Amino acid sequence: MANLFLRSPRTFQGIGTSGWNSAKLIITIDSVVIYTLIKNRITDSAVDFEIAELVKDYLNLTYNGSINASLQSVEFSIQISVFNGLNGTGALNQTATGFTFLGIDAYGYFEEGANPTTTRGYMQSNNVIYNLKNNAIRLPLDVNNVTRWDAYENGVQLEGATIASNSNLVFEYVSVSQNADEIRVTTTSDVKTINVIAIEECRYEPHKISFVNRWGAIQDLYFFKKSIDKINTSKESFKSANVTSGGVYSVHSHSNKDFNIKSNKSITLNSGYVSEDYNAPMQELLQSELVWMEVGGVVTPMNVTDSSLVFKTSANDKLVDYKLELKYAYDAINNMR
DSSP states (O other), X not given: OEEEESSSOOEEEEOOSTTOOEEEEEEEETTEEEEEEEEEOOSSSSEEEEOHHHHHTTOOOOOSSSOOGGGSEEEEXXXXXXXSSGGGOSSEEEEEEEEEEEEESOOOOGGGOSSOOOOOSBOOSOSEEEXXXXXXXXXXXXXXXXXXXXXXXXXXXEEEEEOOOOTTOXXXXXXXXXXXXXXXXXXXXXXXXXXXXXXXXXXXXXXXXXXXXXXXXXXXEEEOSOOEEEEEEEEEEEEOOOOOGGGOOOTTSOSEEEEEEEEEEEEEEEOOSBOGGGHHHHHHHHHOSOEEEEETTEEEEEEEOOOOOOOOXXXXXXXXXXXXXXXXXXXXXXXXX
16 A cells, blocks of 8 residues: 655546546545545546645644554545546446555655655654663654664664554554664665764753654654743733723723733754754754644644754854744643633
């Protein structure tokens, strides 16, 4: 079963033999028809159906510190029928069946062309992981493209396991020993080596950011250095007439009153020195629709405030580090009604 990226367009075509004039596409999830699309042939030899955004509505990805891999993909099937009449009527010209996919919250880049997909097994773009010392490493893998993973310390194997394929899932998250400095992921086509650098931060409080990366996996990134907290407020005001009979007023009452006060907290993080291999995950973090930060042991929803990123290289910048501003994805004052 193929993985289908739902944040990039995915087009299917309806095409028949001589005399056809319309096509119908049916999308089914859990044996329930969720969409029926009908298009008439105009002058082209085929009609196109773009379905990624429609299916993405049924992807219910959540995160609270633990990951439910079954919620990170949605299994769906499509059926395309071609008719001789207009608007899906008349004699049935041709039917194509048997298209079943696992949709994930992933995307391709423009340079990769239309209908992007992947057989990647290690579902992160960076080959160097900066991990907080004494913390296990969470590694996202594609269960249908990875056969085994192994962790090493100074060339000595610490642990490893085979990965069983599962036609109903895409992701499996393995917990790798905190002592590992190298991880090898064996896929159906090659062996990927990931280097792990353990960071012990004595002065600042490290912050762990988790986000959905370009492959649709939840990825962890640590920011080890200085952080700055900030709060922003907005409000409305009006002038109140507190004068009573005889022009009397209280000097203790507000003449200018504020109301509808809202506040939102934000934080600026610094990564510390990393390799230029981090350009890719930093780009994906800015492009992510779902971001969380661990605050006092509680997973908190965040939005990335920064809208631009300067890619850094060791040749241009010598030392590579990143600053990132995020805001809490809710108002500080509870106004949930």
